[in-house]
Amino acid sequence: MDIFGVAYMSRATRLMSSEDIDSLLVDVRANNEAIGITGVLLYGDGRFFQYFEGAQADVDNVYARIRDSKRHHHIVEMEYRQIPQRLFRKWFMGFREAPASVLQKLSQQQWARERPWVEDHSTESPGMHELLKFLDSSAK
Ligand SMILES: Cc1cc2nc3c(=O)[nH]c(=O)nc-3n(C[C@H](O)[C@H](O)[C@H](O)COP(=O)(O)O)c2cc1C
Structure with missing residues (x-):
C-alpha cells in the first residue's frame, strides 16, 4: 500500500x-x-503545524476535513508526497505545544514540495528533520 505524508501550517x-x-x-x-x-x-x-500520514485515499479524506474546518484558516501546504514508511506508528495524533520560534523554523525549512522534481521518496526533507529534532527535545 502506498503511504502518503502531508505537512501544512x-x-x-x-x-x-x-x-x-x-x-x-x-x-x-x-x-x-x-x-x-x-x-x-x-x-x-495561534498557529498550527500538522503532519499526518496514511493510505492516499484516507489522507485525502482527512485533508478535506481539515481544510473544511472553521477552527483555522490560511492553510499553507509544506509537503504532500509518497513516503517509504510511516514515521508515527503509534500516534493517531500526537500533540505538543510549540514555541513560536519552532513554528517559525518549520515554516522556513525546505520541504519536499519545494523540490517536486526530486523523485527520491526515501529521504527525509530538512523540514521533517527539524520536526523530529523538536519532538526528541520535547519528549514526554
Ligand atoms: C488543526 C486541525 C487539525 C485537524 N486534524 C484532523 C485529523 O488529523 N483528522 C481528522 O479526521 N480531522 C482533523 N481535523 C478536523 C476536525 O477533526 C473536525 O472535523 C473539524 O474541526 C470540524 O469542523 P469545525 O472545526 O469547522 O467544527 C482537524 C482540524 C483542525 C482545525
Whole structure:
C-alpha cells in the first residue's frame, strides 16, 4: 500500500485554550484511529503545524476535513508526497505545544514540495528533520 505524508501550517481562527485543543484532539483521534491516520499536531502562538500520514485515499479524506474546518484558516501546504514508511506508528495524533520560534523554523525549512522534481521518496526533507529534532527535545 502506498503511504502518503502531508505537512501544512495554518492560523487558528481564534486563540485555542487547552480545553479547546483537548476537544479537538478527541474528535481527531477517534477518526484517525478508525481509518489508520497517524501523525503529530503542534500548536503555539495561534498557529498550527500538522503532519499526518496514511493510505492516499484516507489522507485525502482527512485533508478535506481539515481544510473544511472553521477552527483555522490560511492553510499553507509544506509537503504532500509518497513516503517509504510511516514515521508515527503509534500516534493517531500526537500533540505538543510549540514555541513560536519552532513554528517559525518549520515554516522556513525546505520541504519536499519545494523540490517536486526530486523523485527520491526515501529521504527525509530538512523540514521533517527539524520536526523530529523538536519532538526528541520535547519528549514526554
Ligand atoms: C488543526 C486541525 C487539525 C485537524 N486534524 C484532523 C485529523 O488529523 N483528522 C481528522 O479526521 N480531522 C482533523 N481535523 C478536523 C476536525 O477533526 C473536525 O472535523 C473539524 O474541526 C470540524 O469542523 P469545525 O472545526 O469547522 O467544527 C482537524 C482540524 C483542525 C482545525
